[in-house]
Amino acid sequence: MKGVAIVVGLFALLALLGPELAPYAPDDDDLEHILEGPSAAHLLGTDEIGRDQLSRMLHAARTSLSTVALVLAGALSFGVLVGSIAALRGGIVDEVLMRITDVALAVPNLVIALAILGFMGAGTTNMVFALMLAAWPAYARLSRTLIVQIKRRPYIEAVQLMGARRTWILRRHLVPAVLGPVLVYATADAGFIVVSVATLSFLGLGVQPPTPEWGQMLVSNLQFMETRPELVVFPGLALTLLVIGFNFAGERVALDRVPRPLSKRALARRRKEALA
Amino acid sequence: MVRFILRRVATAILVLAVASVAVFTLVTLAPGDPAQIVAERRSFGADREMVERVRAELGLDRPLPVRYLDWLGDVVRGDLGTSLRTNGEIWAELRERTPTTVLLVVGATLFALIAGVGIGILGALFPSGLGDRLSRLTALAAVSIPSFYLGALLVLLFAVTLQWLPSEGVSGPASWLLPCLTLGLASGAVLSRVVRVGLAEALSSRYVTTALSRGRGRTGIVLRDALPNVAVPTLTALATQIGVIITGAIVIEAVFSWQGAAIYFLEAVKFRDFPVLQAWLLLFAALFVTINTAVDIAARAIDPRMRRAVAEGMT
Numbered sequence: 001m002k003g004v005a006i007v008v009g010l011f012a013l014l015a016l017l018g019p020e021l022a023p024y025a026p027d028d029d030d031l032e033h034i035l036e037g038p039s040a041a042h043l044l045g046t047d048e049i050g051r052d053q054l055s056r057m058l059h060a061a062r063t064s065l066s067t068v069a070l071v072l073a074g075a076l077s078f079g080v081l082v083g084s085i086a087a088l089r090g091g092i093v094d095e096v097l098m099r100i101t102d103v104a105l106a107v108p109n110l111v112i113a114l115a116i117l118g119f120m121g122a123g124t125t126n127m128v129f130a131l132m133l134a135a136w137p138a139y140a141r142l143s144r145t146l147i148v149q150i151k152r153r154p155y156i157e158a159v160q161l162m163g164a165r166r167t168w169i170l171r172r173h174l175v176p177a178v179l180g181p182v183l184v185y186a187t188a189d190a191g192f193i194v195v196s197v198a199t200l201s202f203l204g205l206g207v208q209p210p211t212p213e214w215g216q217m218l219v220s221n222l223q224f225m226e227t228r229p230e231l232v233v234f235p236g237l238a239l240t241l242l243v244i245g246f247n248f249a250g251e252r253v254a255l256d257r258v259p260r261p262l263s264k265r266a267l268a269r270r271r272k273e274a275l276a
Numbered sequence: 277m278v279r280f281i282l283r284r285v286a287t288a289i290l291v292l293a294v295a296s297v298a299v300f301t302l303v304t305l306a307p308g309d310p311a312q313i314v315a316e317r318r319s320f321g322a323d324r325e326m327v328e329r330v331r332a333e334l335g336l337d338r339p340l341p342v343r344y345l346d347w348l349g350d351v352v353r354g355d356l357g358t359s360l361r362t363n364g365e366i367w368a369e370l371r372e373r374t375p376t377t378v379l380l381v382v383g384a385t386l387f388a389l390i391a392g393v394g395i396g397i398l399g400a401l402f403p404s405g406l407g408d409r410l411s412r413l414t415a416l417a418a419v420s421i422p423s424f425y426l427g428a429l430l431v432l433l434f435a436v437t438l439q440w441l442p443s444e445g446v447s448g449p450a451s452w453l454l455p456c457l458t459l460g461l462a463s464g465a466v467l468s469r470v471v472r473v474g475l476a477e478a479l480s481s482r483y484v485t486t487a488l489s490r491g492r493g494r495t496g497i498v499l500r501d502a503l504p505n506v507a508v509p510t511l512t513a514l515a516t517q518i519g520v521i522i523t524g525a526i527v528i529e530a531v532f533s534w535q536g537a538a539i540y541f542l543e544a545v546k547f548r549d550f551p552v553l554q555a556w557l558l559l560f561a562a563l564f565v566t567i568n569t570a571v572d573i574a575a576r577a578i579d580p581r582m583r584r585a586v587a588e589g590m591t
Binding site for chain 1: 302305420431519541553
């Protein structure tokens, strides 16, 4: 599982340093060297107006990870806010908010995002907003369930009896308790949002050219696939590796929070320790 | 059972009513004045008078609830309005394009179901075998790879390099293969896991131990005793996956240049063709509610325990 941490870490590093590592600017065209195969000057070749593919892919890493971070931050904070309000207010407020999340959860995220983009128009900012609106209900539902469970625990009643104010309890006890599971869910969600960003950009609704993004690079290089397949293969590969990294990480973090039966070796060790 | 069905159908209608209001409100909340947009499209630099004339013509000057009821009445009568982009009847255009999408969705669903259930059963018959371990890895890869990239890779391999199959368009069964495979793969992977995990759970129960001790073969036990237990979770997962497949059809039709209903929606999104968006979202909601209701009812019909629970008033 160290491999997974390395993959995600590597991509984070690429996103941070990528643009500095890139040998060329992402929009640096060179019409004398168009659609060239890999060479010493251009490790992954060049596209139809002679832009260096490696440099564009490195810049795209930052685009992908920063949009994903924005979407997650927005969806998470709004979702947790709505979830806490529903759980703490209860009654009709809870009922109405939860029915809204029911409906939103029943519709696939991509459809919600497409509908919003259809009414707002394409572009990176609108895409981030649309994906936030599609993603928040899951966080609202999760945090509401957790808070409803926690708020009946004796230690919360104890601080209430001590005269603590509601906002204080929320800030000091409820939000920290909710944050763990919510972050676990966010890790698993990240891979899905990476794909959504790339898919929307592939469909021409997200990140617009000339800003490089993997899905958008892939779609504009599709027409040259017969002569230069690497122009399609590599952006997609980078994208897929990042998604696999996030999905593995999500599964891992989720598993780590569930108590597992001890392995045979661990059992044997304990037995030996107990006897000694 | 009848009461359960009636209750589910009533809920479905209520949800659809809410969805229709939501879809309608979304359009009125959209930035920009539709009358202005239409007038601009008809003649460049439309003046105020022309905008007002278009507004009256489209009925946009009337109060919101009236417009909603009017629109709903038209929809119920089968009139979905006119597209702003093509000026064609939305209903006629959709009807022309729907068979292509149905072909794609049904093909992908069948592939996912057959491959998923098959691989799941094989995994349970030969647990921890090479196939079982391989299928687990493949499942994770299949869920992670974006469908448009998978489509491009398959085209690269089968259409460009080997030249066995066409890369785009709809022209006979050979051209259906790649799109349906691309669209169904991830869902097949999910279903295979559901079947595999469900079978493993059923196989660890006591009646299976009893059956084994009576000398019955593993294959018979998996197929006759364990498999029925997996029917309901598989059906529920399938309902979710049909939703995923219908949504995925938008991307697949774009990748393989199929002129289906899904790409019609995508074009409407790009051109901000509000009447088509409204119609499409409403149809989509209707489709989803129908699938979910049907699955709920089917699950209850399949699983005798659920029926008994109802009879004993345990719902």
